[in-house]
Amino acid sequence: MKILKNMKYFHKPYHKPVLLAEVLENIISDMNGIYIDPTFGSGGHSLGILNKISNKGKLIAFDQDQFAIIKNKINDKRIIFFNANFRNITKILKDYNKKVIKNVSGIIADLGVSSYQIDTPHRGFSRRFNNMLDMRMDLSKTKSALNIIKNYSFENLNHIFYKYGEFKNYQSISRKILLNRKFINTTFDLVKLFNHNIKFLSRLFQALRIEVNDEINSLKQLLQQSVNILKQGGVLAIISYHSLEDKLVKNFFKSGNMNGIIRYNKKGKNLSPFRNKFTKRIFPKKDEIYQNNRAKSAILRITRKI
Ligand SMILES: C[S@@+](CC[C@H](N)C(=O)[O-])C[C@H]1O[C@@H](n2cnc3c(N)ncnc32)[C@H](O)[C@@H]1O
CATH class of the missing domain: 3.40.50.150 (Vaccinia Virus protein VP39)
Known part of the structure; x- marks a missing residue:
């Protein structure tokens, strides 16, 4: 501090x-x-x-x-x-x-x-810009959205998408991430993987952001x-x-x-x-x-x- x-x-x-x-x-x-x-x-x-x-x-x-x-x-x-x-x-x-x-x-x-955060592409908050998935408000912290995508277990991903994204199909979202995590690095990788409407993507990004920043x-x-x-x-x-x-x-x-x-x-x-x-x-x-x-x-x- x-x-x-x-x-x-x-x-x-x-x-x-x-x-x-x-x-x-x-x-x-x-x-x-x-x-x-x-x-x-x-x-x-x-x-x-x-x-x-x-x-x-x-x-x-x-x-x-x-x-x-x-x-x-x-x-x-x-x-x-x-x-x-x-x-x-x-x-x-x-x-x-x-x-x-x-x-x-x-x-x-x-x-x-x-x-400012959402409009700064390299902060990786927005699905509108292609950048590394990051979403940390506090850049001194190590947990980024990418860490979550790469390392979280099925159960922990379920928790995020169920609790913070309020998705009914949270398990299928987690499964898709687990199967493709090797290829996900950027915001656009995530957008392409889900290829869904804006509402869905906003909730997906929001869920990850809430978890990254606790x-x-x-x-x-x-x-x-x-x-x-x-x-x-x-x-x-x-x-x-x-x-x-x-x-x-x-x-x-x-x-x-x-x-x-x-x-x-x-x-x-x-x-x-x-x-x-x-x-x-x-x-x-x-x-x-x-x-x-x-x-x-x-x-x-x-x-x-x-
Ligand atoms: C919606 S913006 C605030 C905008 C501000 N009211 C204005 O008029 O410009 C939220 C800000 O709070 C900060 N923030 C969010 N959670 C925080 C936390 N737990 N501790 C400290 N800052 C936090 C974010 O980094 C961001 O800059």
């Missing part, structure tokens, strides 16, 4: 921030507060927050992709960057601050892959830790792009656990750490989807800590 300070902002955000107005309207409750952007990307949401908070406010940004931070630096004394996975947020903030941070006013996580477990860890980092009344906002993530977020906001099972104390009080009354779900408007196709599958969920 690297702390990157005093950076110069030299490049306009490449990635159009999704649901920016809705996020800002809901998360900024204290102009002097501390905010966290665990998915900095091109810095669109971060920039929006910096434009709204006062000189006393602070913003803490994370991205596990070193290039996201290097390419989109914001030169502003109020922001501090961590080139790290948000799954370690508590420890990283504790190491930096020398004590546990518990007074955060708002967190906005915009999950998944950025336009996205579901990272999200669970972020959700769990956010409860302790937020102050009373602090806002947690998550933008998801597929049902797996959104279901986890929905369950967690409702109950404070991943199963969504509400627990009550002896007096019958809901033990969820969030105020259900404030919990809401927001979709992008038609105009936004028209201007930014990436927004079409976005779901923003917002809640507030009790």
